[in-house]
Amino acid sequence: MKPTTPTADLVRGIWRENPVLIQLLGLCPALAVTNSVENALAMGIATFFVLLGSSVLVSSLKKWIPGEVRISTYILIIATFVTVADLGLEAFVPAIHKELGAFISLIVVNCMILGRQEAFASKRPVGRAALDAIGTGIGFLIAMVMMGGVREILGTGSFLGFSLFGPNYEPWVVMILPPGGFLTLGFLLLVLAWVERRRARSAKPDAAMSGAARPETARPDAGTPDRSAA
Amino acid sequence: MSVEETVLQDAGPMPALPPRKEIPSWRLVATLAVAGALAALLLSFVYEATKPLIDANKAKVLREAVAEVLKDPQAVTSLKVTDAGLVADETTVYLEEKGVERVYLGYADEERTRPIGFALKGGAYGYGSDPIMLVFGYDAQTDEILGLKVLGHKETPGIGTKIETEDSFAGLFWKPESGDVPARQPRLVGKRADQFRSSDPHHVDMISGATISSKAVLKVVNDLWERLGERLQAFAKKEGA
Numbered sequence: 001m002k003p004t005t006p007t008a009d010l011v012r013g014i015w016r017e018n019p020v021l022i023q024l025l026g027l028c029p030a031l032a033v034t035n036s037v038e039n040a041l042a043m044g045i046a047t048f049f050v051l052l053g054s055s056v057l058v059s060s061l062k063k064w065i066p067g068e069v070r071i072s073t074y075i076l077i078i079a080t081f082v083t084v085a086d087l088g089l090e091a092f093v094p095a096i097h098k099e100l101g102a103f104i105s106l107i108v109v110n111c112m113i114l115g116r117q118e119a120f121a122s123k124r125p126v127g128r129a130a131l132d133a134i135g136t137g138i139g140f141l142i143a144m145v146m147m148g149g150v151r152e153i154l155g156t157g158s159f160l161g162f163s164l165f166g167p168n169y170e171p172w173v174v175m176i177l178p179p180g181g182f183l184t185l186g187f188l189l190l191v192l193a194w195v196e197r198r199r200a201r202s203a204k205p206d207a208a209m210s211g212a213a214r215p216e217t218a219r220p221d222a223g224t225p226d227r228s229a230a
Numbered sequence: 231m232s233v234e235e236t237v238l239q240d241a242g243p244m245p246a247l248p249p250r251k252e253i254p255s256w257r258l259v260a261t262l263a264v265a266g267a268l269a270a271l272l273l274s275f276v277y278e279a280t281k282p283l284i285d286a287n288k289a290k291v292l293r294e295a296v297a298e299v300l301k302d303p304q305a306v307t308s309l310k311v312t313d314a315g316l317v318a319d320e321t322t323v324y325l326e327e328k329g330v331e332r333v334y335l336g337y338a339d340e341e342r343t344r345p346i347g348f349a350l351k352g353g354a355y356g357y358g359s360d361p362i363m364l365v366f367g368y369d370a371q372t373d374e375i376l377g378l379k380v381l382g383h384k385e386t387p388g389i390g391t392k393i394e395t396e397d398s399f400a401g402l403f404w405k406p407e408s409g410d411v412p413a414r415q416p417r418l419v420g421k422r423a424d425q426f427r428s429s430d431p432h433h434v435d436m437i438s439g440a441t442i443s444s445k446a447v448l449k450v451v452n453d454l455w456e457r458l459g460e461r462l463q464a465f466a467k468k469e470g471a
Contacts, residue, residue: 069258076269077269083273083276177387
């Protein structure tokens, strides 16, 4: 599979270059608002919307954005989408807006979004930028829900508000407090790294064949596939 | 090619860039100005479109809380708080205005002849970054608290949030149906479980581990009562409420 096919653009961000679990970007929301699955989902969807909107806009405007002021322009575009998302959430789902609070506005400084603009959308046609944004957005959503699921199940004994263990479950309160975010993220990364290492070891015999694809995983910014040709 | 080799290759010196065409700075300024103006224009439309919905949501939250703490009043009058006393609005207003404080008087009938009590809204800082906001129902004639509902807070999850979820605390602020235990009355005093007497209407059993959050709840009630109590009683006497 060549790294330039549309499927590759879409799939890359979902797992192999998952923004949170592999690239370790966008950790602020991943730690701060994953104390319940509902919050994690809402944050993931809001971020998805902002990422898709900004990627499409940045990619279609790339000819008119001078290089010297590109970052400020990207931030301006991102901030506009974030404000739209903020007002939209407040108007249509006020309960979730109240829970997420200031973290919606903080999507502006989510480096995952700016990273995709700088590394990918500003150099690619609109279609590919949109696919990349969709993939990365889904990857972010998956990571958020994984974090939120672990923390809500252990911290309150429920999933999406439904009680799982009955009233006698003594909730592990620390998991929905900030330390729980760090613990969960740490263990998730540990498990992923362990799985990845085992897979790499078992794949070693035919390393000669898969060798060309392997370095991609080690390098988060493989949004520049031209390099792999080198 | 191994992983290390690839990384090393990438980290090598960058080839010299061809001289770039100079872009005049007025163009940079103009680009940002145009982009900023477009963003502002778009946002002003979105703001205008969402503002009525957002206001309606806020009013709905307050309306439902007032209805809950006064146990389903058939009619509610909003009263403006002024230095001289309370002034009734012509139509009930739930939307907050800057610099205007309102209390709500609920009636058990639609003709507004049998008043239930007042609903007061206030807030105080507990442990969180934002104050704990709550509404409580108050009967000025019997000096009793009818019910209490927390509107919003930023207290520590699992600890300070017990002000809402712990029944032995939150339940105390609801006037009991039977007469064995009296309803709470303002001038509340927080007590430890071993000192708490449910027969004393000023006693509240505090939440262990969440003292600051529970104290803030008492403070809201006591402060509002201290500030507005006399005016509420005067209004109740005048209207026969």
